[in-house]
Amino acid sequence: MLEIKNLHARIAEDDTEILRGLDLAVKPGEVAAIMGPNGSGKSTLAYILAGKQDYEITKGSIIYNGQNLLEMDTHERAAAGLFLAFQYPLEIPGVPTMTFLRTAINSQRKQRGEDELMTPDFLRFVKEKAAALKIDMAMLKRPLNVGFSGGEKKRAEILQMALLEPKLCVLDETDSGLDIDALKVVSEGVNALRSPDRSVIVITHYQRLLDYIVPDSVHVLSKGRIIKSGDKSLALELENKGYTDIIEDAA
Amino acid sequence: MNIQTTRPRTEAETGFLALFDRLDLPGDNKVKTARSEAIAALAIHGLPTRRVEAWHYTDLRTMMHKALEPASRPDKAQAEIAIGNRNWLDDFFMLPIVNGHYIPELVDEIPEELIISALCDGESAFIDGSLDADNAINILNTAFATDGLSMIVDEDCSPDLTIGIAHVYSEDQPAMTATRNNIVVCDGASARFSERFVGPDNIEYHSNAVTNLWLGLNSKARWVICQEEGDQATHLGQLNVTLGEGAELDIYVINTGSKLVRCEINVIVAGEGSHLNIRGVNLVGDKSHVDVTTVLKHNVANTTSSQIFRNVSTEQGTGVFQGQIQVAQIAQKTDAAMACNTLLLSDECSFSAKPELEIFADDVLCAHGATIADLDENHLFYLMARGIPERDARNLLVKAFLEEVLEDLDDEALSDILIHRIDRWLDARQ
Numbered sequence: 001m002l003e004i005k006n007l008h009a010r011i012a013e014d015d016t017e018i019l020r021g022l023d024l025a026v027k028p029g030e031v032a033a034i035m036g037p038n039g040s041g042k043s044t045l046a047y048i049l050a051g052k053q054d055y056e057i058t059k060g061s062i063i064y065n066g067q068n069l070l071e072m073d074t075h076e077r078a079a080a081g082l083f084l085a086f087q088y089p090l091e092i093p094g095v096p097t098m099t100f101l102r103t104a105i106n107s108q109r110k111q112r113g114e115d116e117l118m119t120p121d122f123l124r125f126v127k128e129k130a131a132a133l134k135i136d137m138a139m140l141k142r143p144l145n146v147g148f149s150g151g152e153k154k155r156a157e158i159l160q161m162a163l164l165e166p167k168l169c170v171l172d173e174t175d176s177g178l179d180i181d182a183l184k185v186v187s188e189g190v191n192a193l194r195s196p197d198r199s200v201i202v203i204t205h206y207q208r209l210l211d212y213i214v215p216d217s218v219h220v221l222s223k224g225r226i227i228k229s230g231d232k233s234l235a236l237e238l239e240n241k242g243y244t245d246i247i248e249d250a251a
Numbered sequence: 252m253n254i255q256t257t258r259p260r261t262e263a264e265t266g267f268l269a270l271f272d273r274l275d276l277p278g279d280n281k282v283k284t285a286r287s288e289a290i291a292a293l294a295i296h297g298l299p300t301r302r303v304e305a306w307h308y309t310d311l312r313t314m315m316h317k318a319l320e321p322a323s324r325p326d327k328a329q330a331e332i333a334i335g336n337r338n339w340l341d342d343f344f345m346l347p348i349v350n351g352h353y354i355p356e357l358v359d360e361i362p363e364e365l366i367i368s369a370l371c372d373g374e375s376a377f378i379d380g381s382l383d384a385d386n387a388i389n390i391l392n393t394a395f396a397t398d399g400l401s402m403i404v405d406e407d408c409s410p411d412l413t414i415g416i417a418h419v420y421s422e423d424q425p426a427m428t429a430t431r432n433n434i435v436v437c438d439g440a441s442a443r444f445s446e447r448f449v450g451p452d453n454i455e456y457h458s459n460a461v462t463n464l465w466l467g468l469n470s471k472a473r474w475v476i477c478q479e480e481g482d483q484a485t486h487l488g489q490l491n492v493t494l495g496e497g498a499e500l501d502i503y504v505i506n507t508g509s510k511l512v513r514c515e516i517n518v519i520v521a522g523e524g525s526h527l528n529i530r531g532v533n534l535v536g537d538k539s540h541v542d543v544t545t546v547l548k549h550n551v552a553n554t555t556s557s558q559i560f561r562n563v564s565t566e567q568g569t570g571v572f573q574g575q576i577q578v579a580q581i582a583q584k585t586d587a588a589m590a591c592n593t594l595l596l597s598d599e600c601s602f603s604a605k606p607e608l609e610i611f612a613d614d615v616l617c618a619h620g621a622t623i624a625d626l627d628e629n630h631l632f633y634l635m636a637r638g639i640p641e642r643d644a645r646n647l648l649v650k651a652f653l654e655e656v657l658e659d660l661d662d663e664a665l666s667d668i669l670i671h672r673i674d675r676w677l678d679a680r681q
C-alpha cells in the first residue's frame with residue numbers, strides 16, 4: 001500500500017530539516033499507529049503524504065500502490081484514495097459544507113472516470129453516514145467547519161472520510177478534543193472502514209484511542225526518524241514508561 | 252483657475268464639442284438650454300483628470316479616447332432581435348432600452364400602478380444635476396441624452412413586481428448611448444427595480460446612464476444594477492438617490508463587464524428614520540479598470556446606512572472603490588458603516604480603496620474598514636486534499652468570498668442569476 005524509504009524533508013522556507021531518513025511500510029489492510037514526542041515530525045509526515053507545498057523533499061521516496069506519490073498533485077492523491085484527517089481542520093467561511101462535500105465527492109469520481117453522484121443519491125448518502133457518526137444535519141448546513149466545536153470538527157473529518165471511502169486513511173490526532181462518547185463513535189466510524197484493501201495510519205499520543213482502534217503495528221517517530229517499531233504492546237510500553245528510554249536506546 | 256482652458260483639448264473633448272454642434276437632440280427649449288449649459292461646462296472643464304479629486308484614480312481624460320456618434324434608434328423588429336432572450340427573468344416587467352432608446356412597442360401592458368413615459372416625449376424637467384468639473388457623467392449625459400424613462404410608482408404597486416430596465420447595445424460598430432431615467436416611488440409605495448446593461452464583446456462602444464430616484468415617505472425599494480457590458484465597452488453610470496422620511500432602500504450592484512467602468516452612487520439621506528443598504532460585487536479582470544464611487548450625505552438625524560463591497564481583481568485589472576460619507580452637523584445619531592474587501596489574484600492586478608469620512612455631528616457611529624488579501628493557501632490545500640483540483644478550489648473560495656454579500660438578498664431567483672454571472676466571469680478567466 002505505502003512504502004516510504006529514507007525520506008528526508010525540510011521546510012521549504014528556511015531549510016530546517018524535519019524528516020531525517022524516515023522508513024515506513026504499511027501493508028493493505030494494516031492499521032499502523034505512529035507515536036512520538038511533540039515536534040518529532042508526525043504532522044509533517046502526514047502533510048507530506050497529502051502533498052502540502054511547504055516542504056521540500058531532499059532525499060528518499062514514497063511509493064503508494066505502485067505509484068510515485070511525490071509526483072502526484074494533492075487532488076490526484078486524494079482521488080487515488082489518500083485521505084488525511086487534519087489535526088486542526090480548517091474553518092472556511094462562505095463555503096457551505098454540503099456544497100463542499102458534493103464537490104469533493106464528484107471531483108474524485110470525475111478524476112476516476114466514474115459517474116457523478118446525483119443530488120438525491122448524494123443527500124441519502126450523507127444522511128446515512130452522518131447518522132452513524134451522530135452528526136446533526138443542521139450542522140452541515142453551516143459553512144465548512146465554521147463555528148464547529150473542536151470535537152465537531154474532528155467528527156466532520158471522519159464524516160468526510162466515510163463519504164470519500166479512501167484507500168489509505170491518515171488520522172492525525174483525531175482523538176484530541178473528543179469527549180469519551182465521541183471517541184467511541186469516531187473509533188467505530190474508523191473501524192467500520194477497516195477492510196483488507198484499506199489501510200489506516202493513526203497518529204496519536206494516547207493508548208486510549210488504540211484501545212478502540214487496535215493497531216497491527218506501532219512505530220515511534222523521534223527527530224524525524226522511525227526509531228522503533230513493534231506490535232500493539234509497544235504502545236502499552238510507551239504509555240507506562242514514556243519516550244525517554246526508547247529514544248536513549250536508539251541513540 | 253484657468254489652467255483647464257489653456258490645456259489643449261483631447262480628441263475626445265474636441266469630438267464632443269463638434270458632435271454637439273452637429274446634432275439636433277430632442278427636448279423643449281428648457282432642455283435645449285440645459286444641454287447648451289452642459290456642453291459649455293465641458294468646454295471649460297474638459298474631461299476630468301487625476302487632478303480633480305473625485306477622479307484621482309480614474310483619469311477619464313486619458314482613458315476616454317474618442318467621442319462617438321449616438322447609436323441609432325432601432326425599429327421594432329431590430330429591437331426585438333436585440334432583446335432576444337436577454338430577458339433575464341420571466342416574471343420581470345421589462346422595459347427595454349435598446350441603443351439608448353426606449354422601445355415602448357415591446358412593452359407588455361403597463362400595470363396600473365405605474366405611470367411610464369419616455370423622456371423624449373417632451374418632458375422638460377428631466378435635466379438637472381450639477382455641471383461641476385467632477386460631474387463629467389452628468390455633463391455628458393445632459394448634453395447627449397437621447398431618451399430614458401420617467402416613472403412614477405404609486406402605493407398600490409405590488410411589492411412582488413420587479414421592474415426590469417434592460418439596457419441593450421446591439422450595434423456592430425462603436426457608438427454612444429446616453430440615457431436618463433427619472434423615477435419616483437410615492438409615499439408608502441414599494442418597488443423593486445433591476446437594471447441590466449448588456450452588449451457585444453470586441454466593440455468599443457460608450458454607454459452613459461444616469462438615474463435619478465426619489466423615495467417618498469415610508470416607501471421601500473430595491474435597486475439592482477447588473478453591469479455586464481461587452482468586454483471593450485466604456486460604462487459611465489450614475490445613480491442619484493434622495494431618501495425621504497422613513498424610506499428604506501437596498502442597492503445591489505454587480506460589475507462584471509466593460510473595459511472601463513465608472514459607477515457612481517450618490518445618495519442624499521434627506522428624511523429622518525431612513526435606511527440605506529448598499530451591497531456590491533466588482534469583478535475586475537483582463538485589462539479592465541473598474542471604479543465604483545459612492546457619496547452618501549446624511550443630512551438629517553436618526554438615519555442609518557450600510558455598505559459592503561467585495562472585489563476580485565485579477566490578470567491586469569485595476570479596481571477602485573471610493574466611499575465618501577458626509578454627516579451634517581444636525582445629523583445626530585447617524586449610524587453609517589462601510590466595508591470594502593478585496594481579493595487580489597494576480598501579481599499584475601491592483602485595487603485602490605479610499606474611504607473618506609466628513610463628520611460634523613458629534614453623536615454618530617461611523618465604522619469603515621478596507622482589507623486586501625490573497626486567497627488563503629491553507630484553505631486551498633484543505634480543499635485540494637479532498638480531491639478538488641486547484642482551479643475549482645480557487646473558484647470555490649472566490650465565490651465564497653463574493654457570495655457573502657449576496658446572502659442578504661432575500662430573493663433566490665435573483666441571487667441565482669447574480670451567482671451565475673459570477674460563475675461565468677470565473678469560467679472566462681485563463
Ligand SMILES: Nc1ncnc2c1ncn2[C@@H]1O[C@H](COP(=O)(O)OP(=O)(O)OP(=O)(O)O)[C@@H](O)[C@H]1O
Binds near residue numbers: 018036039040045054
Ligand atoms: N511550516 C512550518 N514552518 C516552521 N516550522 C515547522 C513547519 N512545519 C513543521 N515545523 C516544525 O517541525 C517540527 C515538527 O512538527 P510537526 O507538526 O510535524 O510535529 P508533530 O510530531 O506533529 O508534533 P505534535 O505532537 O505536537 O502534533 C516542529 O518543530 C515544528 O515546529
Ligand SMILES: [Mg+2]
Binds near residue numbers: 042043044172173
Ligand atoms: Mg502534529
